[in-house]
Amino acid sequence: MDELASSLGVNVNEGKPRRKLPWTLMDVLSGNKLWLCASCFRCMDRCPRDVDFTEISIALRNLAARKGIMPEVYKEQALTIIETGYAFRISEARLKLRSKYGLPELPKSDVEQVNKLLDVVGLKNMIKTEGGK
Amino acid sequence: MKYLLFLGCVIPYRVLSYEISARKILAEFGVELIDMPNFNCCGFPLEAINYEATLVLAARNLCIAEEEGLSILALCNGCSETLYLVNKKLKESKELREKVNDFLSNIGMEFKGKIEVKHLARVLYEDIGVERIKKKVVNPLSELVVAQHGGCHLFRPVKHIQFDDPDNPVKFKSLIEATGAKCVSYPDESQCCGGPISGIESKLALQLVADKLKRIKGVGAQALITVCPYCHLMYDSMQKMAEREAGEEFGIPVLHYPQLLGLAMGMDPKELAIDMLKVKATKILEIISK
Numbered sequence: 001m002d003e004l005a006s007s008l009g010v011n012v013n014e015g016k017p018r019r020k021l022p023w024t025l026m027d028v029l030s031g032n033k034l035w036l037c038a039s040c041f042r043c044m045d046r047c048p049r050d051v052d053f054t055e056i057s058i059a060l061r062n063l064a065a066r067k068g069i070m071p072e073v074y075k076e077q078a079l080t081i082i083e084t085g086y087a088f089r090i091s092e093a094r095l096k097l098r099s100k101y102g103l104p105e106l107p108k109s110d111v112e113q114v115n116k117l118l119d120v121v122g123l124k125n126m127i128k129t130e131g132g133k
Numbered sequence: 134m135k136y137l138l139f140l141g142c143v144i145p146y147r148v149l150s151y152e153i154s155a156r157k158i159l160a161e162f163g164v165e166l167i168d169m170p171n172f173n174c175c176g177f178p179l180e181a182i183n184y185e186a187t188l189v190l191a192a193r194n195l196c197i198a199e200e201e202g203l204s205i206l207a208l209c210n211g212c213s214e215t216l217y218l219v220n221k222k223l224k225e226s227k228e229l230r231e232k233v234n235d236f237l238s239n240i241g242m243e244f245k246g247k248i249e250v251k252h253l254a255r256v257l258y259e260d261i262g263v264e265r266i267k268k269k270v271v272n273p274l275s276e277l278v279v280a281q282h283g284g285c286h287l288f289r290p291v292k293h294i295q296f297d298d299p300d301n302p303v304k305f306k307s308l309i310e311a312t313g314a315k316c317v318s319y320p321d322e323s324q325c326c327g328g329p330i331s332g333i334e335s336k337l338a339l340q341l342v343a344d345k346l347k348r349i350k351g352v353g354a355q356a357l358i359t360v361c362p363y364c365h366l367m368y369d370s371m372q373k374m375a376e377r378e379a380g381e382e383f384g385i386p387v388l389h390y391p392q393l394l395g396l397a398m399g400m401d402p403k404e405l406a407i408d409m410l411k412v413k414a415t416k417i418l419e420i421i422s423k
Contacts, residue, residue: 032333039329045291061182078179086173090145094149103156106140113240121186
């Protein structure tokens with residue numbers, strides 16, 4: 001339990017890090033265990049040989065995503081960012097609550113600029129070709 | 134002292150109580166906050182699928198801060214860590230900077246590396262300082278026993294962030310104890326809240342939540358103190374679900390650090406939006422008003 005969400009190696013092998021190494025690249029990329037890395041950096045901080053595991057985990061997930069393998073929740077969040085500039089759709093009720101509590105109005109994000117950037121790095125294309133809206 | 138406030142998305146989406154209480158206490162210490170105009174998502178949510186998207190989203194926010202000529206204060210661990218790391222990487226690597234600036238040229242921006250990024254806890258510890266905080270405490274919370282969950286990205290990766298020890302964050306604990314409350318240790322303090330995987334395997338995330346709350350209860354803590362909206366969502370909003378999952382009741386109120394400090398500074402619980410918490414803090418309010 002301790003390391004469930006914090007160690008890629010443990011996650012991929014159901015708690016037994018030494019069980020069946022090495023996996024093939026496609027095993028790693030297509031399984032959902034890869035996405036259970038919480039990017040908490042704990043493995044990286046604890047590695048006695050200074051291996052940047054979290055960075056490797058990010059690279060592997062980027063590779064999987066480029067092959068079209070990614071959990072639905074990531075696609076949804078990417079779409080929200082493309083459409084609003086924010087990672088969540090903030091409801092009217094929340095915005096009203098802000099003024100009730102005397103908080104300043106939430107600035108509108110520059111969706112046009114955000115889209116241009118996400119386009120040049122290829123994100124928009126990734127989401128579109130992978131069955132996004 | 135003046136900072137550009139980076140609010141991020143989780144706070145306006147669901148955790149207004151953190152923003153309300155943070156603004157209140159910072160004002161008391163004379164920290165002037167300018168809200169960052171037309172900011173976007175910090176970039177963290179896209180890191181797993183397209184790291185370049187994270188780089189450009191973070192860099193755009195950093196460029197806005199440079200234009201404003203102000204360093205960034207972020208309330209969220211995810212935002213502060215992402216903006217901090219991208220800022221650091223772009224300052225240190227000419228190659229990466231040129232690549233990102235090439236992307237940014239499409240919107241007429243350029244990263245120059247002129248500002249810093251700080252998490253709220255860091256501003257409190259490094260800029261304001263524990264001694265100044267103690268001087269503002271008029272209602273010491275000496276009857277209160279709490280535990281801390283600073284959260285992964287406040288501390289990690291340690292070699293880059295270099296703020297505090299994730300397993301025993303003495304600086305963060307000294308901020309908590311400045312309020313007069315006792316901050317107790319518990320096993321495995323640096324375990325993640327599970328937030329980033331809650332959308333992938335919610336059961337596992339809830340197990341992580343239950344796991345920590347169980348240990349905190351075991352050492353007799355009456356409340357958990359956080360400085361991240363996502364960690365707070367997990368321990369507060371999801372506590373009922375975690376209880377169901379674990380078949381055990383916890384009833385641990387989860388306070389944002391600014392709420393705890395605000396109470397010690399004699400502020401009204403309503404002013405600090407303590408009534409917005411999902412797990413009611415009635416019991417601890419009774420304890421501290423004795």
